[in-house]
Amino acid sequence: MIKKKISFKLNEQEVEVEVETRELLAHVIREQLGKTGTHIGCDTSHCGVCTVDLNGNSVKSCTILAVQADGGEVMTVEGLATNGELHPLQQAFIQDHGLQCGFCTPGMLIRSYRLLQENPSPTEEEIRVGLSGNLCRCTGYQNIVKAVKTAAEKM
Amino acid sequence: MPTLAGDVQAVLADEKVHFQYQEVAAVIADNRYIAADALDLVEVEYEPLPVIVDPHRSMDADAPILREDVVKKDKVGQGPRKHANHIFTWAVGDKEGTDRALASADVVVKEDMLYPRVHPSPLETCGCVASFDKIKGNLTVYITSQAPHIVRTVVSILSGVPESKIRIISPDIGGGFGNKVGVYPSYVTAIVASIVLGRPIKWIEDRMEHLSTTAWARDYHMTGELAADKDGKIKALKVKVLADHGAFNSHAQPTKWPAGLFSVCTGSYQVPVAHVNVDGVYTNKAPGGVAYRCSFRVAEAVYLIERMMDILSQKLGIDKAEIRSRNFIQAEQFPYKTSLGWELDSGDYPTALKKVLDAVDYAGLRKEQAEKRAQGELMGIGLVTFTEIVGAEPSKACDVLGVGMFESAEIRVHPTGSVMARMGTISTGQAHETTYAQIIATELGLPSEEITIEEGDTDTAPYGLGTYGSRSTPVGGAATAVAARKVRAKAKKIAAHLLEVSEDDLDWEIDRFKVKGVPGQEKTMKEIAWAAYNNVPEGMEMGLEAVDYYDPPNFTYPYGVYLSVVDIDKFTGEVKVRRFYALDDCGTRINPMIIEGQIHGGLTEGFAVAMGQEMPFDEEGNLLGNTFMDYFIPSFVETPQWETDFTVTPSPHHPLGAKGVAESPHVGSIPCFTSAVVDAFAHLGVTHMDLPHTAQKVWKKIHELGLDKRD
CATH class of the missing domain: 1.10.150.120 ([2Fe-2S]-binding domain)
Incomplete structure (x- = not known):
């Protein structure tokens, strides 16, 4: 399977990760980058539990490929709190x-x-x-x- | 594998597949992508066999035998069986007396109604991680379960691993609504794989698997007959049910109750004589029959009686509020023994009804409806005055696999006065951490922020039957209160010792014991907690903790009065809910914010069932719609605004007077929506319309009645 190294900003931290081109962003965020706040609920982009912020837009991360985030800025729920203070x-x-x-x-x-x-x-x-x-x-x-x-x- | 209902169910199909999407093979891989690739390499050759989809055909003389493996058994859980595809007959009540009353009554109304198959569909699907340690022989399973202790017992029976070496951990789980009570084949597969491979095995469903194979609810084909005199006083109720259980009898009910608590179907009314007969049958569909946000088969029971009351009201031309009033069990009649054997604990139905009718200006709504009807517009008013039965409970009546349906709480007060408390229930979003802590804080006078509540880990929590059937507050909350009172009783002895007085000289006030008539002579609970670890009366053991296994004397019977107003577009069939007013009486209200939240959620799930949820099959048994593209989950936009209200009639037998609330809004709202939709057509002679009330189905009725003609 083709692998590709991608990098993007995740909650303002630069991350680099090797992914299969078919891997979904939701799976990479959860399983490779360990940010399990993003959930998966329906696989058909109806439920929205996988919603993350990508380049200033809300996207359903179960319906886009991780490679599409290459070079972008991703925010997950873990990025909302700042300095230990809830948003x-x-x-x-x-x-x-x-x-x-x-x-x-x-x-x-x-x-x-x-x-x-x-x-x-x-x-x-x-x-x-x-x-x-x-x-x-x-x-x-x-x-x-x-x-x-x-x-x-x-x- | 054995089912909770006494049948056996295939873990992986052997020779014969009984329903579409039944598990036939398992692939274990390093990650989901490899597993998906490997799955493509599995080729299964299916040879088509005749199927039964319509349960009305299951017991035909020439019906194909669906389960050769049990064909010779005279019972699969409950018997006797009268056909190879028959599972059980369950009957209760006075059949002859009911038939006599029906034959001699002034009026009898009869209706066939289908409560369609629906799926609880929590947003988190089912899943587990099973991890077997080959050296120590320990099995740990992280699992999305509403009943982790029962899972441990089942896993031990199936695997032969002693219960003491099995640890089931049900962490924060993403909703359950009855779907996560049972044990599914894939849990067993993951556990077996871990035992064989000696590695942790994770299984997570996708939504399609979840909707297609895990436990659904309802699928009750009901016929009701209600007899009354000309003034609308009920004389008798007769109910016949055909229950489609799918391919295996694996519904989750207390063992002795194959139709759950369905016989609570006499509702809030004085029904002198009644008879209920339920037949369960096999079909080629996924197994199930769980309680979707309700106690066992109570949603079906409430739907039946509330529909029959409306139909009787239409037949006699007596308003639906009035006919209910004439038949209510009165406040002074409680505890009230129903003709089918339940003892309703407390209630004041007339007060609740009056409060709702006044709040919405019922007379005004009826006047508006008359005007709308004159203009050819469709407006409907729905009303229900329902009683639930919750808190599956008394062990003399209810058990699961022989384990009585008690509930447990263990409270430990530390030397500094903070508390660790563990319960046998498991929150799936009901905020047990808040409610239980509040109970303990109130009983012991210790700050709730220093009380930690833990559930869901079978290694640490006392054995409990879990959370479903609104058991948590009625049974778990009772256990918590009783355990706290045991702690306080010991604390009182310590206080008397410290203050050198007799226990009788002490009064309890918020967080301390005070010597009667001697100001300043007192010990706070925190001081007592400290003393419990260094200065106790002679002969008393140190420490300050208690456990309670609460086996309640009765169920609890919360009730409600719901009123809805709908406007129907006669060209599209779209039903618009203009107003929904829900009054609930759940006895003592422990935390109003949490209660409100539960009611909002329950009403929204009721709205989903009433307005769109169903699991349709084609004639070959293919499920037509097993994703959220087809299965209706209402969004922010469709969901109505809810208005809530309450009365408080405590349960006389619950230590706190609380009754449980989370299920009432689901159970009660569904017939309320049907009541409103049918009411929009009542002046045209329509008495019943089956669920769900989708625009398409409602439009069909409009079209059939010729109401959609444009001038």
Whole structure:
């Protein structure tokens, strides 16, 4: 199988890794780079638990190849906290009970992060549409919407 | 391998494959990509055999025999069997009395309804890492399990490895909803592979495998007959069910209950006489029949009775709120023994109903509906007043593989007053860490931030039956409270010793024992904890800890009143949920934020089942839709806004009065949505529409009624 050495920034750290060209970004992030916050839930890019930030866009890392990240900048949920301090979104998810089992949470957080970069004070409707590519089976979404609003106010 | 229901199930198919996607071979490789390549090298030649997809055909005289391996057995779990494809008949109640009441009643309504096959589909699929240490003979399994202790027992029975050498660790898991209770063939494969190879073996499902092979729910083909007098007072209920169990009887129910707790189907109402008959059959579909966010078969029971109440209301022209009122079990009748043998613990249904009707202005909604109908628009109002049975519980009634369904808690108070507590349950997102810590903090007066809750590791936690059927608060929470009270009882003795008074002279106040009438004479729980390790009364052992295995006297019976309002587009069939008002009474409310969160989640899962989830098969048994492209999981956009409310009627037998809540919103909301959708067509004589209420199916009804003609 063809292998290729790629390098990219992962949570602001330069990483270099040898991958098969067919390997998915989600698998490389989890299994080679050990960042297991990014989850895999559906394989058809519907559930969004694998969402990461790539070059300023939210992408579903189970649906792109690792080689496509070569030379790029990737942020996963592990990159949200700074200096041991949780990101306002993370704090808001805790405060507003925006997670239950937590499996969708990394994707929700990283997608919400990008949403708030694009639209710092979204309406409820804009939050719901903006996060509609991320599924949750536990919360019924209501408290996630609330948490994103809370975070938006604090950021 | 043996199933929890007393049947046997193939780990890997031998000679005959019983359903599409059944496991036939396993490939072990260094990584998933190599495994996928190797899988391509496995060639299986399938020879087509006649199949049974429709359970109504399973017991035909000329039906093909699906399970030659059990054809001579007179029972597979429950018997006797009357056909090679028959699994069990389970009947309860007074058949003759029910038939007599049906024959002499003023009115009898009858309806066939299908609760379709649906899949719990947590966002994390199933998986495990099995690691067998050949030198020590120890087996460690990391597994996504809602019942790790039962898994340990099953694995020990299957493998011959002593239970003491098996460690099952169920870490944080990504939702369960009933899907992660059982033991699946691939767990066994991974364990066997690890024993043979002496290396850790990881197995993680993809979504297609998850939807196609792991435990689904429902698939109950039900016929209800409800008899009443002309004023709508119920006289009798008769129910017949045909249950499709798939190719192996591996549903997860307490051993003695092949139809789970389905006989709670008399609901919140006074039903003088009733009879239920359930037949389980084999078909060529994946095995299952678990409780998807409900207690065993309770979603089916609640759906049946709530639908029948609506149908009776339509038949008699009595409003659906009024007919429920006329039949409610009254507050003073509790504890209430139902005609099918359950003892409902507590309730005040009329108060809950009135609160909801007032909150939504029910009369106003009915007026608006009348106006809309006059204009040819479709608006529906759904109502349910349901009672659940949860907390699968009393060991005299319930066991799994002979192990009684108690629950456990172990509490250790350290010298500095911090606490380590372990339970036999396992959170799949219900925040046990918060709720249990809150119970202990309240009972012992120690700060919750210094209380650590641990679950899911069979090496450290006391044996428990796990988390499903809303057991955690009703049984695990009770064990936690009782264990904490045992600790406090010992603490009281130590306090009396330290203060040199008798125990009777002490009062408990928040976090300390005080000598009655002597201000300042007191010992805090932290001081007592320290003393427990250096200064205890003569004859008392040191330390401050307790274990409780709680075997409750009864189930708990949470209930709710839900009301929904829908508007239906008569050209597309799209159902828009305008309003959903959910009042729940789960007894004492331990943590309101967590309760609310559970209700939001349960309602959303109910919405999913009601509006789109189903697992359709073609006539050859191919599953038509086993990815999230086809299987409906509502997103932020479809999911309605939920309004919640509550009343508090504590359970008289639970140490804290709590009843459990996570399942009520799922169980209750589904018939509420059906009630609303059917209500939109009720003035046209429609009495029932089967789940799910997809736009396509609703449009078909609209078209059949000729409502979609444009002027």
